Amino acid sequence: MRKKVWIGAIGFLLILGSGAVAALAIRSEMPKQLDGRPLLAVGEVKKSLKDIIFETQKLVVMIETDTGEQGSGFLYNTEGDLLTNAHVVAGVRHVKVKTSDARVLDGEVIGIGTDTDVAVVRVKELAGTDPLPLVRYEKGEVGDDVLAVGSPLGLQNTVTTGIISGVNRSFQINPYTYKDLYQISAPIAPGNSGGPLVDLATGAVLGINSAGLEEGTIGFSIPIANVLAMAEGWSRQPMPMLPNLSITEENNKAEDDTSLEQLAGYLVTHFYDSINSRDYVYAYSLLGGSWKEGTSYVNFRKGYLTTRNVVIDDMHVTSSGEEASVTAVISVDERKNGENVLSKYQVTYKVGYENDQLKLLSGKGKVIRK
Template identity: 50%
Template sequence: MKRSWLFSVLVSIMIIGGGIAGVFYITNAVPEQMSMSAVLDDPAKEGAEGNEVPKETQDIIFESQKLVVQIELEDGTIGSGFLYNEKGDVITNAHVVANQENVKVVTADSKKMPGEVIGISRDTDVAVVRVAGLKGKKPLPIRQDGSVELLDEVLALGSPLGLQNTVTRGEISGLDRTLDIEPFHYKNMYQISAPISPGNSGGPLLDRETGEVIGINSAKLDEETIGFSIPIGDILPVVERWSESPMKSLPEFPELEEQVQSPVTGTDAEQATYLVQYFYDSINQGDFVTAYSLLSSSWQEDISFEDFRSGYNNTLTVQVDNLVADPQGDHVEVTAFLTAEETVEGEVEMKKYKVVYPVKTENQSVKIWSGKGEELDTENEEE
């Protein structure tokens, strides 16, 4: 739902999470220095020459996605967050969870957990949600010193438009941005070229080379590929204070109650195809524990983890060529077309498969119920 705005007449900014899709106006206009000191590059285009995602970047993305969550409110609006410590504390934006005491958190493997807001600021757009189900998990690495420079390559993770664990790439295209969007005052913001959309709010901004969290994705210029991220170092003191001593009462945000809400747009079919893609991403990363956890309990009863793991002993890589989702009442049938690189009698061969997966909900989590596959005749395909 695109809207056309005359940028020369009006600079508008959109708070991009917690389902808040309304457009807020900057009361203190974007500083004039933006046009002078900002280096605006187009975000990387997929398939461009010399633009393949390096293996180490894929590893960073895969490991980080496990610790990025989708935050859902009772009215269906959404935002993002990321695990900050081993207490199960998740950092997000204040506007994502404003006027809420309890929220629902959805993990990368589609597990739904209750979360309690233990800290929120009316000045700085930051909040902390404690998720008991995440206690004991190792959190994302945090860059403490705040050392960021122009043109540093970054990754923005989150759930834009309800599409969980979306990753976009870009660069630090400006520093020290100042914005005022009632009731929040944003200062020292990073300007980024990585595309972000409603639902990204509260998700982490990562250094592409190290995987460290350097910011919280918080806002964007309407209809422009210009986003803004709060430096993580600026909010660590207050986050740590809430973590040690949760707030006994939460401030209210009447300014945000009347804003237009955007629903979760991740349909059952989209969630099902995402889960199957994530299953094969796990296989390719050698993370068979995560892949096995995406199977239904009934399928796990039929195959042990050891047998599941050994089934991929001769598989080098699996490329997902296409996924087709077909809703079938109580489940979604996902047909996966795959190209597998396998070792056969010491020789490497490329084989193509068609596998059908029923995907449906089990104990509030989306699971792959079973799988039935067949090898395709590649010779006939080539003819």
């Protein structure tokens, strides 16, 4: 059971009321150089979305415990220390850390909050690595463009984009008190916990993604400025003993409530998201072993080079035992004979687990004639 704070609809109604006034606050006129966000140097070109994603992904990791819990974390200093959520590492001292370049490293929990859902994990092998830039003082505002990076449902280094859609959200889920949160429209799922919320204007970390609303694509993120002093204290002086935190069943609800059908549908959607972003290496990694044996990466990539964009028009998912079948109708903007054409296909995928990872085991498609 993966530890992920997931909020029900009734609690969410209370949350909305607590921050409604603050969400309408007038933007501060304080210059950015005085309130913490990094400025562009003279002559420096503003980074593109792809540049920010690439530079962020390199420093975001997947965290796994020996009890099977999973979450995300990101490098925040040059000592090799990761920021994550306390509920990701509660009850353990040592964790496994999977980096974006496929290394598996040992991590030690050196600090963990008892009422604030924040923890620090030290990875000695990462010491000396330049960390992600942090927004130390300024708070994000409603309307700011953001991206969330993490490992939802075990899919490492997944990126979602959105805006800050609310501020000053507060609620209580024992043993943690959540206050002054960002509400974000960037979709998150179990496994995103502990990943960074990044300001698209600067590429700096605004918050730690910590909770989600199970009824929709709404997430909540702890402002980094609120917890940075506490985290830096643990980095300077690690806790000799960790508190024994009790995580309630309400907090652990998400993984059990996520059916194989939902996971399979998410995987197929994520596959096409990767194709649309031209990340063919990652898309290929979602295929099962048997499929890869019959299709080389070179041929796989070649098959999608003329694909400009894919939209899923309709999807139907069924499951039987340990496998699911996903049938979808997709619209594909592709290049054919020197022209851009829009084609429709019906695709069917078999989805199942290989080595505890959900994979696309097989797939087939046919053209839908007009």
